[in-house]
Amino acid sequence: MAVPTNIKTLLSGNVVEWARIEFKETWDADASLKTICAFANDIDNWGGGYLVIGVREKNGRPEYPLQGVPAEKIDGYLKDMLNKCKLLQPEYLPIVEVADYEGKKFIVVWAPGGNSRPYSAPKNMSKDNRERIYYIRKMASTIVPSEAEKRDLYNLANNIPFDDRVNHEAELADLNITLIQSYLKEIGSSLYQESESMDFVDLCKSMNIISALPEYTKPKNVGLMFFSLEPERFFPYAQIDVVEFPDDTGDRIREKTFKGPLHQQLREALLYIKNSIIQEQVIKVDGIAEARRFFNIPFAAVEEALSNAVYHKGYDVREPIEVRVEPDRMIIVSHPGADRSISQEGLREYRVFSRRYRNRRIGEFLKEMHLTEGRNTGFRKICNALHNNGSPEPLFETDEERTYFATTLFFHPDFVKKELDDSQNDRINDRINDRISDGNIGKFNANDRMVLEAIQQKPYLTVAQLVSQLGISESTIRRAIRKLKTNGFIRREGANKNGIWMILK
Structure with missing residues (x-):
């Protein structure tokens, strides 16, 4: 069974964060089982992680030239891996693929966050060992949790993120094979070739977008969000509304709504904003050969802010994402607000580190398609884009009840109307x-x-x-x-x- 990405993407570290990848020269059951256990526990809702066997690492990065796994050892590694993973409690099996890259073979193990957390693994592989540990992942390390972190794990036992939950109102037929294949082709997954002849249920299981129980096959919410033609049937107001106020009287309003699979509505909304709202100005300065070029609002800032809104929106909340375009600014509002681990002061000073993401699976898909950045980098990218354009700094807001999150991007001063009528x-x-x-x-x-x-x-x-x-x-x-x-x-x-x-x- 194939994993929903490719080894080239994993080795680059541009899509999947390094903290979610661990490299091993060989299959070492004692160490690697702990890592699989930690990814399955997914204490920070990152979406689990990947173990790549056949790669030497240095400071958490792959070391070149790549080593690979000798062909004669692969079968033995896979059999031992299956036997050792049976030692995890509750029962958990990762998805494993043998991948070819640069003329060598590698074993890629995908361990998504499990549905029966917390998971434990033996402290060591000795026959007389009876001690079990709930391993977790912190930064790029597999560690034994503190008492507080252990309590967090137990709290997560019945707290599966909304996007990773099974949708009992939907059927397998609500997932569209064309959308799935288009996504797999775009990200370069080896599943794309297999999808032509693969059983549809097995394909969906490989992507972890349906329930794994053979007697009860239902789509997960994330599968419906990306691979259903009409996700709004299951998630009312899962849409982006772009509302323009050409003047400050409020008498004239232009409104456009974007629906459909999340990645499609995001791309269509961004294309509309790029073509209809963003403007460029060129000013020739005396004595300088190169003209000044700047935009009312840089596209990179809008792209990151709107992608983050799609990423972090609560899809169990019946409110659309709203993009308000006023004469001097753009305000992007989503619901609910930021996690309580993000302080108001941190937002004002652009110092943000979220303990947990609301939608671990949505983030995976958006990152694979390069529609959003890695962990906690969005604010920095927005600020850099505005600074390079000569625009004012952004404003990030949420309320005490955390009912909304608003990102305000101010237009470049030279685009702001300088004289009032x-x-x-x-x-x-x-x-x-x-x-x-x-x-x-x-x-x-x-x-x-x-x-x-x-x-x-x-x-x-x-x-x-x-x-x-x-x-x-x-x-x-x-x-x-x-x-x-x-x-x-x-x-x-x-x-x-x-x-x-x-x-x-």
Whole structure:
């Protein structure tokens, strides 16, 4: 039975994180069974992992030239592996494939997260050993869990992630063979060739997208999300809504909805955004041969933010992913919010390390298709793309109840409308005069008005730039800003250097 990826992909480390791969020169039952046990326990919901036999490793990476497994030893290794895996409790068998690569043979063992956690393995292979250990995987090491981690394992026993659960309302016929084969071909899996003649049930079992019980064959949620023609039948509002507000009045709205298999709706939504929303500007600078090129919003940041929303959305929540496109920003909202291990302060400072992923299987498929990055790298990629484009820093938000997660990507300052139209200026000035006449802010002097007008025209100005433009002292500028913020006229979004001022309406 083949694994749902290929050895070239595993050796590159570009799709499957190194922490989920372990390399062994030979089959060593004493050490390797512990690793299989740890992957099966999948304490952090990574999606299990891979054991590649026939590869020397150095610092967790494959060492070249590749060694391979001698052909005459393969049969013996496989028989011993089967016998030793029977020592795992509860019963668990990984999926094993003999792969050919660069003229040599390798044994690839795929150990996905099991459905009957926690699993234990013998402490050693001696005949008189009676001690069993619940091994877990941390970073790139197989370890004995602490008491707290052991409690976590027991808590996971009845907590299978939603995407990995069996869907009792669906049938095997709801999975589409064409979608499955298209996916296998795209990722270069050896299963693609076998799928032409392979029994459909065996194919689905190899991909771990159906229940393994012979008497009760039902699709898993992740199989329906990617390989059903209409996943919204089983997961209402499993869709992406792109809503555009061309102006700030809210009178005109353009809305487009993307449905279908998750990877298809993601790609279609990204293509629409790339063709209809993203704009490029080229500015020729005197004395410089190369023109300045930048976008209102860089595609790489949008791609990562929207892919992360698809990855981390709760598909048992009946809410779509919404992409709101306003005159000066794009806001991507999904439900529910971030895991409670991610603090509000960490979000503000872009320091994020999630203890567990909500959808371990969805992540596997998206990474195989290069639609999302590895562990906890999304924020960094978004920030780098915005920085390279000269855009303000992003804003990541969730609420205390963790009901939503919002990513705000601000447009490049040169794309933000620099001068408000007369009617909007009149509305703001009327509101200021009304508040002054009501006695809400005390004396609103000329310097306060100058600062507000400057911010209206150029929302990206920093305090230093306001000092230079207005010709008044920094302390006066800061006093005016404090008064305007305290009384609800303005707020700052993003960092001091790359943020943007918002006029509150």
